[in-house]
Amino acid sequence: MPSLVKKYLMAITGLVLVGFAVGHLVGNLQMFCAPDKINRYAELLHSMPPAALWSIRGFLALCVLVHIRVGIMLAKENRAARPEQYEFKTSRNASPASKFGFLGNLYMPLSGVVLLAFIVFHLLHFTVRAAFTGIVAADYDKGGKFAATLGSGAEAREVFNVHAMVVDGFSHPAVSIFYIVGMILLFAHLAHGTSSMFQSVGLRNEKWRPRLDLLAKGLAVVVxxxxxxxxxxxxxxxxxxDGVKCCKGCQPAASCTIEAPASK
Amino acid sequence: MSGKNLSLTLRVWRQTGTTGKFEEYKVTDISEDSSFLEMMDILNEQIIKNGGEPVAFDHDCREGICGMCSMTINGMPHGPLPGVTTCQLHMRNFKDGETITIEPWRARPFPVIKDLVVDRTAFDKIIQSGGFISIRTGSAIDANIIPIPKDVADRAMDAAECIGCGACVASCKNASAMLFVGAKVSQLNSLPQGKAEKDRRTLAMVKTMDDAGFGSCTNYGECQAACPKGITLDFIAQLNRDYAVAKVKDFFKSTGKKRAGGD
Structure with a gap:
């Protein structure tokens, strides 16, 4: 495969994955609303026809696989292109990646590998809900002890309680810290990648390069x-x-007093 | 004339055959006004006087236009001063008592011939595969017979500034030749005389570049910072654009024949 085609593939799959990350973030931020909000959203996503749901999942998985496979090919070729390293290593450019000059050309591969480990853990944690992560899926599902009830009267129905599952999932400090570290590496990966993808497909010039670099950093920080x-x-x-503490409208005013949580 | 002279410690890469090592030399009384290559000449005279083998290094015009000189000085191709070749780098850019590490260009497609001299035939092969215009030669035509807009001519001239020294490859973390190929492709693809062979040229030059074993572009921009001629990443973007268009056109091109076994 020509080297430029590999770069096009990295750029296009990268764009899809950045788009997914932004959409996923917007959905997740509903955690800062009343629990019903994100549970309703999850109900909506799960009510998609299985064919549509699995097409989207399959497409995203394909993008991830292509991004990884081609990334490995590029990293190998790039290592092979300089068999003997310079003794005196230095960088004279100010690109985000060059700030980590000591990593040489491993900046993107290394942040990518950690992100892959993160994605695998994240899927096992909240999508597959593997036993070792401490999440018991049945507890949150219909009929489970933590199931949520949406609507009232004739509309009332039990649904999967995503909100409670996330709160429980993040109550383990080690898990939360791993998530936070993973997201710092996502920042590092996107700060370079989101601007670089424009150059790879030829849609960048010296006038737009600083602007796109700034936009990429801004997007990476926000995400x-x-x-x-x-x-x-x-x-x-x-x-x-119960929702966000002291958020007007999320909770009854009575529960909105900051007190030490009652011991269980 | 200028004031003080410099005493320096030089760590120079010495190589014959496939392996090399650093050798340390001391030079004294180097004028601040001498060029880096003149300082190397003084070092070599000193080595010869002591009965040693002088350091082999590439140089030709010593005016910054031929692209022959090629030293990585303290990790920076052509040294710390932006926009100059090694021959135009003066010793006033260094401090008295400084240790300077001098290495060859390091890239698989640029094997070391001796000491600091590398074989840049890979660049010649890239040019031979498409860096030209196939046109009947003869007496020169009138200069204004083909109208070329000023901005296009200026842009082509900016690309044509590339002297093919290889500093872009040497500085790139991946030893990629994209800045060189981008400049050469953009120069010819921008002008009406070069447009006729645009797609064939772009595909062929990238293929030769890949076959030579250069790395890929990671868009870090080290090449642009190292280029003594100020070639910008714009030309890499243009190469990426032109290649995408050429590849799609090549994919759907007519073979001019009916499909074998068809109706």
Missing amino acids: AAGFIAIPAAVLAGVITK
């Missing part, structure tokens, strides 16, 4: 900070199973 806010807020006790 990473947004995702970090959720585990951080759960650890800090701001998001509880």
Whole structure:
């Protein structure tokens, strides 16, 4: 495969994945609303026809696989292109990646590998709900002890309680810290990648390069900070199973007094 | 004339055959006004006087236009001063008592011939595969017979500034030749005389570049910072654009024949 085609593939799959990350973030930030809000959203997503749901999942998985496979090919070729390293290593450019000159050309591959580990853990944690992560899916599902009730009267129905599952999931400091570290690496990856993809397909010039670099950094900060806010807020006790503490409209005013949580 | 002279410690890469090592030399009384290559000449005279083998290094015009000189000085191709070749780098840019590490260009497609001299045939092969215009030669035509807008001519001239020294490859973390190929492709693809062979040229030059074993572009921009001629990443973007268009056209091109076994 020609080297430029590999770069096109990295750029296009990267764009899809950045788009997914932004959409996923917007959905997740509903954790800062009343529990019903995100549970209703989850109900909507799960009510998609299975064919549509699995097409989207399959397409995203394909993008991830192509991004990884081609990334490995590029990293290998790039290592092979300089068999003997310079003794005196230095960088004279100010690109975000060059700030980590000591990593040489491993900046994107290394942040990518950690992100892959993060994605695998995240899927096992909240999508597959593997036993070792401490999440018992049945507890949150219809009929489970933590199931949520949406609507009232004839409309009332039990649904999967995503809100409670996330709060429980992030109540383990080690898990939350791993999420936060993963998201810092997402920042590092996107700060370079989101601008670089424009250059790879030829849609950049010296006038737009600083602007796109700034936009990429801005987007990376927003995405990473947004995702970090959720585990951080759960650890800090701001998001509880009842919703956000002291958020007017989220909870009855009575529960909105800051007190030490009652011991269980 | 200028004031003080410099005493320096030089760590120079010495290589014959496939392996090399650093050798340390001391030079004294180097004028601040001498060029880096003149300082190397003084070092070599000193080595010869002591009965040693002089350091082999590439140089030709010593005016910054031929693209022959090629030293990585303290990790920076052509040294710390932006926009100059090694021959135009003066010793006033260094401090008295400084240790300077001098290495060859390091890239698989640029094997070391001796000491600091590398074989840049890979660049010649890229040019031979498409860096030209196939046109009947003869007496020169009138200069204004083909109208070329000023901004297009200026842009082509900016690309044509590339002297093919290889500093872009040497500075790139991936030893990629994209800045060189981008400049050469853009120069010819921008002008009416070069447009006729645009797609064939772009595909062929990228293929030769890949076959030579250069790395890929990671868009860090080290090449642009190292280029003594100020070639910008714009030309890499243009190469990426032109290649995408050429590839799509090539994919759907007519073979001019009916499909074998068809109706």
